[in-house]
Amino acid sequence: MTLLRPPGLKPGDTVAVLCASSPVSSQEKLEAGVRALESVGLKPEVFGTARDAGSQYEYLAGTDAERAADLTRALTDPQYAAVFLACGGYGAQRTLELMDWDRIDAAAPKAVIGYSDVTALLEAVAAKLGWVSLFGPMVACSGFWQGPEEYDFKELIKLLYRPATVTELTFPGSRALVPGVAEGLTLGGTASLLAAGFGTDTSYPARDAILFLEDVDELPYRLDRIFTQLRRASYLDGVRGVILGTFTECGEPGDVETLLAERFGDLGVPVLTGVNIGHNCAMQTYPIGVQARLDTAAGTLTFLDQVLADPAQDTSG
Amino acid sequence: MTLLRPPGLKPGDTVAVLCASSPVSSQEKLEAGVRALESVGLKPEVFGTARDAGSQYEYLAGTDAERAADLTRALTDPQYAAVFLACGGYGAQRTLELMDWDRIDAAAPKAVIGYSDVTALLEAVAAKLGWVSLFGPMVACSGFWQGPEEYDFKELIKLLYRPATVTELTFPGSRALVPGVAEGLTLGGTASLLAAGFGTDTSYPARDAILFLEDVDELPYRLDRIFTQLRRASYLDGVRGVILGTFTECGEPGDVETLLAERFGDLGVPVLTGVNIGHNCAMQTYPIGVQARLDTAAGTLTFLDQVLADPAQDTSG
Numbered sequence: 001m002t003l004l005r006p007p008g009l010k011p012g013d014t015v016a017v018l019c020a021s022s023p024v025s026s027q028e029k030l031e032a033g034v035r036a037l038e039s040v041g042l043k044p045e046v047f048g049t050a051r052d053a054g055s056q057y058e059y060l061a062g063t064d065a066e067r068a069a070d071l072t073r074a075l076t077d078p079q080y081a082a083v084f085l086a087c088g089g090y091g092a093q094r095t096l097e098l099m100d101w102d103r104i105d106a107a108a109p110k111a112v113i114g115y116s117d118v119t120a121l122l123e124a125v126a127a128k129l130g131w132v133s134l135f136g137p138m139v140a141c142s143g144f145w146q147g148p149e150e151y152d153f154k155e156l157i158k159l160l161y162r163p164a165t166v167t168e169l170t171f172p173g174s175r176a177l178v179p180g181v182a183e184g185l186t187l188g189g190t191a192s193l194l195a196a197g198f199g200t201d202t203s204y205p206a207r208d209a210i211l212f213l214e215d216v217d218e219l220p221y222r223l224d225r226i227f228t229q230l231r232r233a234s235y236l237d238g239v240r241g242v243i244l245g246t247f248t249e250c251g252e253p254g255d256v257e258t259l260l261a262e263r264f265g266d267l268g269v270p271v272l273t274g275v276n277i278g279h280n281c282a283m284q285t286y287p288i289g290v291q292a293r294l295d296t297a298a299g300t301l302t303f304l305d306q307v308l309a310d311p312a313q314d315t316s317g
Numbered sequence: 318m319t320l321l322r323p324p325g326l327k328p329g330d331t332v333a334v335l336c337a338s339s340p341v342s343s344q345e346k347l348e349a350g351v352r353a354l355e356s357v358g359l360k361p362e363v364f365g366t367a368r369d370a371g372s373q374y375e376y377l378a379g380t381d382a383e384r385a386a387d388l389t390r391a392l393t394d395p396q397y398a399a400v401f402l403a404c405g406g407y408g409a410q411r412t413l414e415l416m417d418w419d420r421i422d423a424a425a426p427k428a429v430i431g432y433s434d435v436t437a438l439l440e441a442v443a444a445k446l447g448w449v450s451l452f453g454p455m456v457a458c459s460g461f462w463q464g465p466e467e468y469d470f471k472e473l474i475k476l477l478y479r480p481a482t483v484t485e486l487t488f489p490g491s492r493a494l495v496p497g498v499a500e501g502l503t504l505g506g507t508a509s510l511l512a513a514g515f516g517t518d519t520s521y522p523a524r525d526a527i528l529f530l531e532d533v534d535e536l537p538y539r540l541d542r543i544f545t546q547l548r549r550a551s552y553l554d555g556v557r558g559v560i561l562g563t564f565t566e567c568g569e570p571g572d573v574e575t576l577l578a579e580r581f582g583d584l585g586v587p588v589l590t591g592v593n594i595g596h597n598c599a600m601q602t603y604p605i606g607v608q609a610r611l612d613t614a615a616g617t618l619t620f621l622d623q624v625l626a627d628p629a630q631d632t633s634g
Binding site: 022057059089090091093094096097195196197198199200201202220221222224225226228229231232233234235255259 | 339374376406407408410411413414512513514515516517518519537538539541542543545546548549550551552572576
């Protein structure tokens with residue numbers, strides 16, 4: 001069953017821009033990403049964690065408490081219509097360690113958008129709040145800061161502004177590792193982060209899921225270890241279908257394909273590979289928590305429910 | 318309560334030498350390690366997995382089925398008095414995926430010796446068989462192949478041949494991160510492997526443990542992610558004390574110390590750091606599954622039970 005759907009956005013909405021993980025790689029890129037949001041009529045407010053250059057550890061944006069506070073404020077304050085993550089990196093799990101979800105549970109669902117390390121946050125949003133969220137581009141990353149004409153940005157904005165029009169994702173260059181059709185709840189994200197959540201209370205079980213996986217910068221043996229943990233931890237038991245995105249900087253592409261075929265080819269469910277979601281590609285936004293149908297022959301993921309609710313009516317006049 | 322103790326060894330014992338993970342880095346080193354075993358009167362038998370050069374994937378010794386078969390034979394055939402792992406690397410978890418523990422459970426306990434990736438196997442030996450095992454040097458690794466005068470080798474052989482004499486480990490260069498005395502069951506190993514076991518049926522809970530941790534070649538943010546998973550997965554809840562070994566190739570030593578202090582300093586239990594167990598040091602053998610007392614002021618781990626049973630009497634004559 002589709003999780004609670006946040007509304008889409010409309011021009012004039014104020015949105016939060018923050019970091020739950022590492023500092024942005026440059027303030028210039030962040031500013032360019034912010035201008036992209038402004039170019040479509042949104043009013044981005046940049047939180048302190050997106051300005052921090054690594055004051056506690058160089059790989060963390062602000063302190064754990066600062067990231068948890070920014071995230072809590074962005075999720076609970078109704079003035080923010082959505083929460084855009086500025087970048088990934090590392091640290092979302094430290095942020096989660098300090099989150100008080102009971103404080104947030106009463107808030108109305110809003111869109112939370114990010115990927116990579118933010119996978120841990122999207123899982124928590126599903127596990128703790130029961131909201132649909134978006135595995136999509138981030139403000140200080142290339143598909144965003146390079147400008148409003150970027151594919152990643154346009155696909156995301158189309159979904160946010162006109163959710164009723166996005167009924168399907170198509171994957172032109174994809175290939176069936178295992179052919180078939182399957183229906184389930186869209187889940188998943190960056191595989192290393194899913195595994196690093198095992199045993200925690202924000203991990204979201206993948207039973208009955210259409211499971212999306214991608215990763216970056218994991219040597220082949222590390223990727224193998226991650227996939228093997230997914231298997232051995234029974235995480236893949238009952239998965240209905242698998243969608244495999246980009247696995248760049250993970251060794252020779254041919255070796256990765258061999259590994260993917262070997263670790264996911266025997267599950268007895270449809271597996272589609274070569275999908276343009278993830279690191280280092282012009283990426284589509286993948287919603288987390290929506291009932292959908294995977295068809296490997298067509299190379300499509302069809303949503304059985306609208307991904308986001310229609311944007312709230314402007315009641316200000 | 319101390320787990321089931323395998324007996325120590327005596328000259329003339331036949332022992333198995335095999336890989337559960339990656340291929341050995343060189344057959345010459347393996348041979349030198351084998352000669353070290355022979356030099357103290359053991360009869361090492363080298364299994365096929367220790368001869369494989371990476372026939373399935375370059376990072377795996379043989380196929381998963383071959384590694385599981387070698388390990389099963391070594392554990393169950395009474396002619397082998399102990400199981401020496403030749404090296405670590407990656408792949409023990411794939412081996413575990415194919416193990417049929419019910420076949421092995423009836424066997425008498427025997428010493429299983431290795432570290433690094435083999436942590437996953439030692440955990441399984443505790444979880445599935447309830448045996449004490451040894452986090453110690455491996456046959457094709459430096460503390461072994463450099464010859465029988467190496468500290469690592471001598472410490473291991475002393476424990477195996479005269480278990481009654483090894484009542485305590487002392488850690489001369491160690492420092493108390495949190496001072497105190499604690500008693501518990503010795504558990505742990507290479508931290509990344511413990512985390513990679515979460516969610517699987519061979520993970521062994523650390524409640525009431527004296528928990529040893531070390532790691533190698535994990536960038537600071539990766540080490541942070543591992544430690545944060547240990548925390549968030551409630552793995553550290555109820556731990557009685559922590560022993561921290563080597564963390565080499567993990568970034569600046571000062572940064573690592575800061576991280577260790579921050580991630581383990583607030584648990585409310587004694588923490589001893591700078592212990593000579595793990596990668597890239599002249600290492601002592603750390604038994605898994607023995608009741609022991611940690612004293613950070615003395616820099617000692619005192620065993621409350623004998624680590625191994627006395628070597629079996631030679632009944633052949």
